[in-house]
Amino acid sequence: MNRLKTTVVATVAVTLAVCVLTFTPSAQAQPGRGGQRGPRVTSPEVAADRHVTFRILAPKAEAVRLSGGDIPGVGQGAEMTKDPNGIWEVTLGPIGAGAYRYNFNVDGVSVIDPRNPATSESNANTWSLVCVPGSEFMDTRQVPHGAVAEVTYWSASLGRFRRMHVYTPPGYESGQAKYPVFYLLHGASDSDDSWTSVGRAGFILDNLIAAGKARPMVVVMPAGHTGPFTFGRRSGVDEFTKDFIGDIMPHVEKNYRVYTDKAHRAIAGLSMGGAQTLNLAIPYPDKFAYVGVFSSGIFGIAGGGPGGAPQGPSWEEQHKDKLDGTALKDGLKLVWFATGKDDFLVQTSRASVEMLKKHGLDVVYKETDGAHTWINWRDYLNEFAPQLFQ
């Protein structure tokens, strides 16, 4: 292992967006026609000790900062310094294994890394993506891999084409068996691409299934935004519910070999997607046996928070009949919440859990370290998925 540290540097295989310990020389040439001219720049460069160096050639810039809130120490941005060739650089770390979105701010302009084809789509833009290997549960490993598909469907509810991502487990594409289905919803800053890019959902499922920890399942990741996002915008919730019930679920159940009963359906989401999860699981009590809420709850329940205090009847009052009815509890196997102690929605989570318990629901609630980040959401997925369909 000493040889490893002194003679080679682990670099990410950027063109594949895989996350794996690949030991190649650091001076990785990428002279494709789409690349930059001028001095050759390698970025990002992930060292074996998990320090990551980010670089960009910008000779004329006055100030360049790295953005990427999930990377420890970056916060609102990390200063980069310029060398005599005009290459700006910053080294951070050691950074925990995982995938991280980042971009550069060059004199006020958001820029993805021109040397890195790996990206992750957000709600309103696209980020560069770097993967720091070394995780048992989310690295790209020597196990059978499923497929992650982009699927275009016509939403009659919304009157336009929409997109979802669908993970099919190893064996699905060659086989004839039916599978249970897990709907996994993204947050306000995300798109339907996010769970499988920065969230590494496909690789997490691959590893869980290979280890016998999770049942093979189809994972459906729809687009949660139906328009510009603002906290408290109720029509967005209503529109997504219409799309989900009227188009997404029917599309999946028509086009995939999945079971169509409550016992074989799960739903979970992070942040905005956690609120959407509750806005589907409670009003449609016959649909989901497994419910997961990551870093979220009913927005506004804690008297403030996103959306502010609710107007008119509370969410609890609106859904009282469903919360107290037998249909919800009948066949309900799991209601699982997890939120970080430093998450800005931790009070929302606590209040939502208490409210659900008051109505007789058996809620598992876990408070972890950390805040409102993908670091936690990947962990939560890794913990939630093994509990499904067992």
Add this chain to the structure above:
Amino acid sequence: MNRLKTTVVATVAVTLAVCVLTFTPSAQAQPGRGGQRGPRVTSPEVAADRHVTFRILAPKAEAVRLSGGDIPGVGQGAEMTKDPNGIWEVTLGPIGAGAYRYNFNVDGVSVIDPRNPATSESNANTWSLVCVPGSEFMDTRQVPHGAVAEVTYWSASLGRFRRMHVYTPPGYESGQAKYPVFYLLHGASDSDDSWTSVGRAGFILDNLIAAGKARPMVVVMPAGHTGPFTFGRRSGVDEFTKDFIGDIMPHVEKNYRVYTDKAHRAIAGLSMGGAQTLNLAIPYPDKFAYVGVFSSGIFGIAGGGPGGAPQGPSWEEQHKDKLDGTALKDGLKLVWFATGKDDFLVQTSRASVEMLKKHGLDVVYKETDGAHTWINWRDYLNEFAPQLFQ
């Protein structure tokens, strides 16, 4: 229709990377947390008359240019002009229906459009993607849609993880039938993502299949680069051949419901991928009944061109036994070449066609308008795919 032109503007549904006439107000708000601060910028904006306006907020920049070689008139770059708010803008067009890669050059730094989540991966970087609707054959239309999956596989030949994209046609994911398989290879500036992003292969197949023009088929789009690309680098060809024969085809035939005989296999590629196609179809004469070469041929055959004049025995001499043998012609249904009159490889194509004909192969060769661009390659796919497996 007059109302259309005067009161609404067609904007691309950027977050979905679909290509469809959606009439929405042009002031499309995208205030997600990942977006830019400052004046609200809409980009790209596609008007009903197919003029496209590109914008970027860069108040401190001295010069901003638009890059995007396939966009008519852009060439080496189009100048953009700055308004008093620091928003740089250029309007181009009318632009023919299709998908176009572009980015901004801000004082020498390559920047994707910070307001557009739609991207297309290249060999060494990522481009922004704009789709101009209005095409019968490649728009996102009201037809059944297949799925486009990212698939990770272990290449034992290369000793690392690799990625391919796989299109499964409508009905595949719910069904049990077997399908023929079409291997579709990208060019030197591309990645395995390119055929389904800028190339719109999934939508082209969807439309052809819905119209009854093409048979439902699985389309496999592997990663053609095995290392940094340089013209004439033979080891890259050899490495890709090893990966293709040793890992890609076995992975597909094990993991997908596809026929595994010559009659149900096709292969085609553009530019570098066209040369790779010939380097698979001829040396492995029992594998493919349908062969397509787009804007390509045997590199170096025309006495110059990419890679220069060959050293040692020519490609023709090396493959003489296969070219003259019966195995190649036995069951061979189609050898189809197409190249633009202004393509820098047109001599390579002509010489390759002549050489193959000299060995008794029945080659269809078509010279079209245009040059070495995705505009032609989408057309060629649309013309080639209907001829397969009929």
